[in-house]
Structure formats: structure tokens, C-alpha cells
Amino acid sequence: MSSYDAIAELYDPWSRSVVEDVAFYLEEARRTGGGPVVELGVGTGRIAIPIAADGIRVIGVDSSRGMLDVCARRAALAGVEVDLRVGDLREPPVDERVPLVICPFRSLLHMQTDEDRLAVFTGAHRLLAPAGRFVFDVFAPDMADIAQTQGRWLEREPGIFEHAVWDQQARTLTLSVRDDESEMTMALAWLSPDEWRALLEEGGFEIEACYGWFDRTPYRGREDTIWVTRRAGD
Ligand SMILES: C[S@@+](CC[C@H](N)C(=O)[O-])C[C@H]1O[C@@H](n2cnc3c(N)ncnc32)[C@H](O)[C@@H]1O
Numbered sequence: 001m002s003s004y005d006a007i008a009e010l011y012d013p014w015s016r017s018v019v020e021d022v023a024f025y026l027e028e029a030r031r032t033g034g035g036p037v038v039e040l041g042v043g044t045g046r047i048a049i050p051i052a053a054d055g056i057r058v059i060g061v062d063s064s065r066g067m068l069d070v071c072a073r074r075a076a077l078a079g080v081e082v083d084l085r086v087g088d089l090r091e092p093p094v095d096e097r098v099p100l101v102i103c104p105f106r107s108l109l110h111m112q113t114d115e116d117r118l119a120v121f122t123g124a125h126r127l128l129a130p131a132g133r134f135v136f137d138v139f140a141p142d143m144a145d146i147a148q149t150q151g152r153w154l155e156r157e158p159g160i161f162e163h164a165v166w167d168q169q170a171r172t173l174t175l176s177v178r179d180d181e182s183e184m185t186m187a188l189a190w191l192s193p194d195e196w197r198a199l200l201e202e203g204g205f206e207i208e209a210c211y212g213w214f215d216r217t218p219y220r221g222r223e224d225t226i227w228v229t230r231r232a233g234d
Contacts, residue, residue: 037102039058042062044070099131149164
């Protein structure tokens, strides 16, 4: 049972305004010349379905059956197939070797320790064919973000509320989301870009680019980092 099961039906309305990353990941998928692409934490298919609709095979891994059910329904509506598998980010149930592994929309922040983060990186590395790439995005909050949201219920979308508790010492965010029918609380952990970089290198990746936004603007110290990495030494 995953905590996301409780908000599987709420996830799409909740994340409705998050659209800026779709074209970016689609472009990365197209760079492979046809895939297949593995998406770790595929969720409801926000990214996977547009990639599949472009004719590129996607294998989507997620620990939430509820999220995968919504994804399957959305894929059917879109008339595409996504190969959905229940599994963990750290041990994706995939035997194929692929040219691209992606982990969009900060899913890596669900990993709480360096050991877990490294397990995701080594797992992704294992899935990649020579010269294969691993692309993901994460964030670290700035002071203004913390000040604006700390301890308050804020209406993110009509009828959908978010509550953030930031622990700057532990660098964790306890984020709750609710509507009239459901509520769930998740724990997210953030790192500095230098720490992500060090872990990536330890996991066998070299960094092709670290962007600060999905338009490929270089990272200049803001909240988001978007990492395009490849297997080192290929
Ligand atoms: C923020 S959502 C992102 C979903 C999708 N990638 C998107 O861009 O909309 C995070 C997803 O990661 C999944 N997830 C969280 N922890 C996981 C784990 N340990 N193993 C597999 N999936 C996990 C959740 O179930 C959820 O679907």
C-alpha cells in the first residue's frame, strides 16, 4: 500500500498547473530515436502518456497501484499503451536495457537517505544501454518559499489544499494535500545541487547538463535543478 493510493484520483486536478516539464521530457525521449524509455515514479502518466502518444514505448514503474490504475485509464482514453509495472524506484522490475531513464517531478525527493538515493542511481545505471542517459528534476526550497507556506493550509487549486512543514535543519518537507474526500501526507527530503552531483558521480554518472528550468536555462542558484546525465565512461 502506497500513501499515493489515497490521492490517486486527486493527483491530476492537484497537479493540473504543472505543465512546464512535459515538452522537455518529450524532447529527451525523442533524442533516443525511438526509446524505449523507463519512467521511475510514472504516477498517472502526466509525462509518460505524451511520450507514448509520440510513438515511443514507455515502461512506467510506480509503487502505487492507485496511481497506476489512473494511468492505465488515462492511457486507454488517449488510445496509447504504457507498460505499467508495480515496483520500487530503488529496484525497478525491468530487465530491458534502454537508452533513457527519467524520474520527473521531484519523485527522487521521496528518497530519505543517501543510501536510498544511491540505490535509485545504481538501479537506473543498470537499466541503461551504453551511452544511455538518466534525466530527472528535483528542488531545494528558497527562504521566500518557506516563509510563504510554512504551517499554512493554502488552496492550490479550487477545493484542493496543501500544507507544508519545512524543517530546515533536517532538510525535510512534510507536505499534506487534501480535498473534501481524501487527504494524504508525504515526507520529502532535499539536497543541495553539489550533493546531488556527488551522489550521481558515485552512482556512475557524468553530468551532461544541470539546468535551472525546463527551457534549458543553466542553473543559477534558484529552487529547481534539472539533471541530464549519462553513464560515465561510455
Ligand atoms: C510527484 S509524483 C510524480 C508522478 C509523475 N512522474 C509525474 O510527473 O506526474 C511521485 C510518484 O512517485 C511514486 N513513488 C513514490 N515513492 C516511490 C517508490 N519508493 N517507488 C516507486 N514509486 C514511488 C508515487 O507513487 C508517485 O506516483
